[in-house]
Structure formats: C-alpha cells, structure tokens
Amino acid sequence: MSYIHIENAGKTFVENGAEFTALADVNLDIDKGEFICLLGPSGCGKSTLLNAIAGFDLANHGSVQIDGKEVVSPSTKNVTIFQNYGLLPWRSVIKNIELGLEAKGIEKNKRREIANKYLKLVKLENFADSFPRQLSGGMKQRVAIARALAVEPDIIFMDEPFGALDAITRMKLQDDILDICKTEKKTIIFVTHDIEEAVFLADRIVVMTPNPGKVKGVIKVPLHHFRDRTSGDFLLVRDKIFDLLNMKTEESIEYNI
Amino acid sequence: MKKIISFKYVFVSILLLIALWQFAFTISDYSEALFPSPLMALQALIEMILDGTLLASISASMYRFVIGYGLSVIIAVLLGLVLGSFPKVFNYVNPSLQLLRPISPTAWMPFVVLLFGIGDLPAIVIIFIAAFFPVLLSTVSAVLKIDDIYFRVADNFGIRQPALMWKVILPAAFPQIANAIHLALGSAWIFLVAGEMVGAQSGLGYQIIDARNNIRADILLATIFVIGIIGLFLDFLLGLVEKKILKAWGGEQ
Numbered sequence: 001m002s003y004i005h006i007e008n009a010g011k012t013f014v015e016n017g018a019e020f021t022a023l024a025d026v027n028l029d030i031d032k033g034e035f036i037c038l039l040g041p042s043g044c045g046k047s048t049l050l051n052a053i054a055g056f057d058l059a060n061h062g063s064v065q066i067d068g069k070e071v072v073s074p075s076t077k078n079v080t081i082f083q084n085y086g087l088l089p090w091r092s093v094i095k096n097i098e099l100g101l102e103a104k105g106i107e108k109n110k111r112r113e114i115a116n117k118y119l120k121l122v123k124l125e126n127f128a129d130s131f132p133r134q135l136s137g138g139m140k141q142r143v144a145i146a147r148a149l150a151v152e153p154d155i156i157f158m159d160e161p162f163g164a165l166d167a168i169t170r171m172k173l174q175d176d177i178l179d180i181c182k183t184e185k186k187t188i189i190f191v192t193h194d195i196e197e198a199v200f201l202a203d204r205i206v207v208m209t210p211n212p213g214k215v216k217g218v219i220k221v222p223l224h225h226f227r228d229r230t231s232g233d234f235l236l237v238r239d240k241i242f243d244l245l246n247m248k249t250e251e252s253i254e255y256n257i
Numbered sequence: 258m259k260k261i262i263s264f265k266y267v268f269v270s271i272l273l274l275i276a277l278w279q280f281a282f283t284i285s286d287y288s289e290a291l292f293p294s295p296l297m298a299l300q301a302l303i304e305m306i307l308d309g310t311l312l313a314s315i316s317a318s319m320y321r322f323v324i325g326y327g328l329s330v331i332i333a334v335l336l337g338l339v340l341g342s343f344p345k346v347f348n349y350v351n352p353s354l355q356l357l358r359p360i361s362p363t364a365w366m367p368f369v370v371l372l373f374g375i376g377d378l379p380a381i382v383i384i385f386i387a388a389f390f391p392v393l394l395s396t397v398s399a400v401l402k403i404d405d406i407y408f409r410v411a412d413n414f415g416i417r418q419p420a421l422m423w424k425v426i427l428p429a430a431f432p433q434i435a436n437a438i439h440l441a442l443g444s445a446w447i448f449l450v451a452g453e454m455v456g457a458q459s460g461l462g463y464q465i466i467d468a469r470n471n472i473r474a475d476i477l478l479a480t481i482f483v484i485g486i487i488g489l490f491l492d493f494l495l496g497l498v499e500k501k502i503l504k505a506w507g508g509e510q
Contacts, residue, residue, distance in 0.1 A: 056409060076415035086410040090428035090506035100414035102424075131507030151414065 001068065002029035003187065004053065004155075008062035011048050021212035022048045023059065028206060028215065030189070032154075035181060037202035038191045039241065045213020046191045046206075047159055053189060054080050054157045066155070076100070078155040079148035083163045085140040087132040093143050094119065094128040100151035118146040121180065138169040145177070149184060158190045162197070174200055178227070199237045200227050207244045217244045293475040298482065301475035310464070311483065318449060318460040319487075321377055325384030326445045330438055333392035337434070338426060340393075341400025354394065362386040362448045363455075370456050379456025380449060387448035388441035395437030399430035428506050435499045442495050446488045461487075 011023040023045035030036055038046040051057035052064050055074040064071045066078070074080070079100070087096050097115040106114070119125050122142035132140055141161055148156050162170040174197060181188065192198050198205045205219045221237050228234060275295050282294040289297065305311035340347040362383045369379045403426065411425045453462025461484050468477035 054413075056412075074409075074413045076413070078413075080409070080413055082406055082409070084406060086406045088407065088410070088425070088428070090431070092507065099410075099416070099424075103415040103417075103420070133507065 001065075003032040003067060004028075004030035004189075005065045005068075006030075006049075006053070006062070007065075009049070009052060009059040009064050010061035011045070011052060011057070011059050012061070023052070024212040024214045026062070026215050028218070030187065032187055033185055035188045035201055035203045036190065037198035037205045038189065038208060039193065039195065039198040039205050040208030040213075040216075041193060041210060041245075043210035043213065044208040045210070046193075046208050048213060049208075050080075050157055050159055050189060050191050054078060056080070076103070076151065077153055078157060079151060079153040080157040080159065081141070081144050081148050081161045083160040085132070085137075085144045087140055087143055087147075089132050092129050092131055093124065093135070096132070096143055097147045097150050099147060104151065114150055115146075118150045121149065121183075122146045122176070136169075137165050138173055141165065141173060142176070145180070149180070149186075153186065155187045155189065158188065160191050160193070162194075163192075170194075170197070177201065195238055195241050196229065199223075199234055199241070200229060205237075205241065207241055209245065219244070290472055291474050293478060297475045298478040301473070302479040302482070305476065305479065314459065314461050314464045314480070315483070315487070317377075317457075318380075318453065318462070321380040321453070321457075321460065322384060322446065322449050324377075325381040325449070326388050326442065328381075329385040329388040329445070330392055330441065333389050334396050334434060334438075337393045337396025338400060338422060338430070341397040341430070342422075342426065344401060347397055354390065358390040358394070363451050366452065366455050373456075375456055375458060377457070380452035380460065380462070383448045383452035383456075384445045388445040391441050391444070392434070392437045396430065396434050399433035399437075400426055402433070403429045431506060432503065435503065439492070439495055439499060442491060443488070446484075446491060450484060 006026055006028040009023065009026040010021065013020045013022060026045075026049060038049055040046050048057065052059040053066070053071060055071045055078075058064075058071065066075075080086075088099065091099070094112070094115050097118055098111045101111045101114055116125070116128070119128060122145055124139060124142055124146070127135065127139065132143070135143065144161070162173050165173065177188075178201060190198075190201060199221060202221050205221060207216045207219060208214065209216045219237065219240055223231075223233055223237070278295050282292060285292055293301075302311070340350060365386060366379065366383060369382045373379055373382070407425050407429055411421055416424060449460075450462040450465070453460040454466050457463045461480055464480050465477055468474070468480060
C-alpha cells in the first residue's frame, strides 16, 4: 500500500441546520518523497483535505492513512507550514527554529547547532537574533520552513505558504523550496490556487473543483527537477489544467472573405 | 533631547498647578489653618521628613501595597490563565465575577474591618479587591483571544502543558495582561488610601485623617502631594519593567 492512502474521504459540516459538503469522495495515493500540489479555486476543499491529512480537522467520512495508520491527530512527524507563517512573535528567529527541538527534549547546545544548520539552509544566518516583526514576509516564511525542517519531519504540509507574498518573492521561494527538496527528500503536500506554482513545484498535481469539493483529476508533471517556466512542456501541463478546470474559452472562428 | 523637552513640560505643568494653588490661597477667606499656602505645605513636608513620620507612613503604606497588589496580580493572572484555558469552566464562573466586579472595594470595608479588625489586613484586602477583577478578566479575555494558529503550531510540534502555558499562552497574552496590571496599579493605589482612612492606624491614608483631626491642613495637603508623587513613581517603575519584558519578547519598544 502507498505511503499516504486516502479512501472515500469526505468532510461535511452542519451549518444553520443545513448540511454542507466541503469535501466529497476523495481517493488518493501518495508515495514517499513525492511533491504533491492540491490545486483549485477557493471552496474546492483543498485546505480541508490538507487539514484532514495533517490531522488538524479530521475527515468525517472514509479513511485517511499515513504509513498504514489512520490519522487521528496532528503528529510531530509531520509539520504544517501556514500562509501566515505561524511564527511566535515573542521568540527570536533562532528560538523559533528551536521550538520543535525543545519539545523533543534535545539539549541546549545541540538545539542551537541544529537550528543554525537550518538557518543557513534558508540563508538567514545573519538574522538569528532578529524578531519576526523585523523580517519581510518572504524571510518569515523561510524561518517557518527552517523550523519545520529542523525536526526532520517525514511529511511537510504547506497551506498556501506563499499566498501572502509578492510575485517575485514567491518565485524566489519556489526555487528555494525545490532546491531544499532535492537535498532533504521530504514528502510534501502543498496547497495552492496558483496554477503555475503547482506546475513548477509538483511531481503530481491534484486538481480540485468546488460545490462540493472534489478531485477533478490528477496530473503527472513529467518535468523532474529541471523546470523552466517558459518551456513548451511547462505550458503543455498548464494547458491540461486549464482544460480540467474548464477555463478554456471555446475557440471562436472568424471568417474573413 | 526628547527627555529634556518632556522635563520642560513636567516642570511648567507642576509650576502652574502650584501657582493656581497659591492664587486660590491668596483670594480665599479661609483661615490659614484650614487652607494653607503651598509654602506652608512645603514646610509641613520638611517637618514630616525631619521627624520621621513621613518615612514611617510611607513604609507602612508600601508594605500593604506591595503585599495586596502583588498577591492580587499574581493570583489574578494565574487564575485568569487557567480559566482562559478552560472556557467551559469560565462560563460558570463569569456571572459571579460580573456580579462582584462593579462593587466598589470600599463597600467591603466595614465588613472587612468587622472580620479582621483595624490594622494591615483591611487595607491589604481592599487593594487586593481593587486590582483583582480587572486583572483577572483581562487575563481571561487575553487568553481567549490568542490566535488559533499558535495552538496549532504548538500542537504540531508536540508542545503540551505545562510548557504550553509558559511558552505560548503567557507570552501571547502578555501585552494585554501587562496593560491590565498597569491600569490596576493606579486603582490599587487609589484604594490603598481609602482603605487606610477607615481601617488602619498608620500609613499615608491614616495620616490624612490624623492631620484632619489635629486640624493640620498643611500636613494633610503635603501628604496628598506625597501620595500623588508616589503613585506617579510606581507607575513609572512598572512601565519600565513592562517595557523590559515586552522587549525581551520581541514586542515594539
């Protein structure tokens, strides 16, 4: 069986007496080391699915299993990175990165050593003693990434992590995350509504549509780790997604005589 | 430079206040014994400093204040952190708190004197009550308002109680708690004087009553002035501590 196994997973809420289906009948298998993007417009249930796998908000239908075990709560083996960073503003950058290591009971010097290593990996070694409020959005998200990597998780969940960043910073971080993936070899599940971001990052893209939230299709991205945002293959994959999301306009033909 | 400018404001402002007092003294028909001039009050102040009564009063008052206010803040913050962490329990406690909160601490005074007699305790109890409710309720509301994302992060990294309390809940709620502690300082100091006027035989509040009984309005006004100065000083001192902690926790300085 695959590493992450999702079978008929669904999530319904009761709101004002009416039942609302946020997610319906998701079947998905994810292998170890895969980079998966959950892609779709708002309301398609992509964050709901992520939270169900991460254990923050469990699915109430079907089953979600990681490594053969049903997900019942967040695990320290899998770390989530949020859009608004989730850094603790009262802790310096280095202390933020040490947060997960403290709970693991790692002794002080060793903690600092590990934290410094990951701080270097995200190229923020000059900001160890800064506080989050002194950093830009992109830098904050790098700290969150370093903090997640420091506990050496099996899976990293990312919930629109670059959604609050400007386009150029976002592309820079996309490059960085691909670099980090190459060296760290993590399973990553990445929620986004940005089609190009998904094509650029993912091994497979799970395209989702709303009302009710469901998986429309899964697209394999055969671009490996060398990605060129302007190459023909890149555009081809993007085209397929547009197709799945019914975002292609019917070609109108003009006749000129 | 900024310091010097603010000193200028303080100086002018106090000078104006004294000038107003002097003016009122000049035009009033009251006898000097009932409504003394600033200079007479100053002389009374010097007299009190020299014969040691002022120091004795201040130390009696400060003793009560430190115990009453200190205990109140510590207990209110701890209780607030716990109640904030268990909103369902708080729902049962809150109505009683809302009932007790609007009661002026001085209303408890006769009851407290009946129970504990005259001495240190009534003033301490009054100060305790004055600071307790605002700090408790602010702490609870600060804890309830903590952004859910901090709990998710803590949960994700396996941070459980009791570490959760001092690594996440306390620092996240601290700015609002500090604000309440600061405000409560002012009201606690106000009620210290009220408490000592009724329930004590020493301290600054008692000294005011004593001065009235001896028709020493100069001592009375000098004491009032001292109460103001100490209140201002305590406020300044707490502000410094607050800033230090906020800075250590990455807040704006």
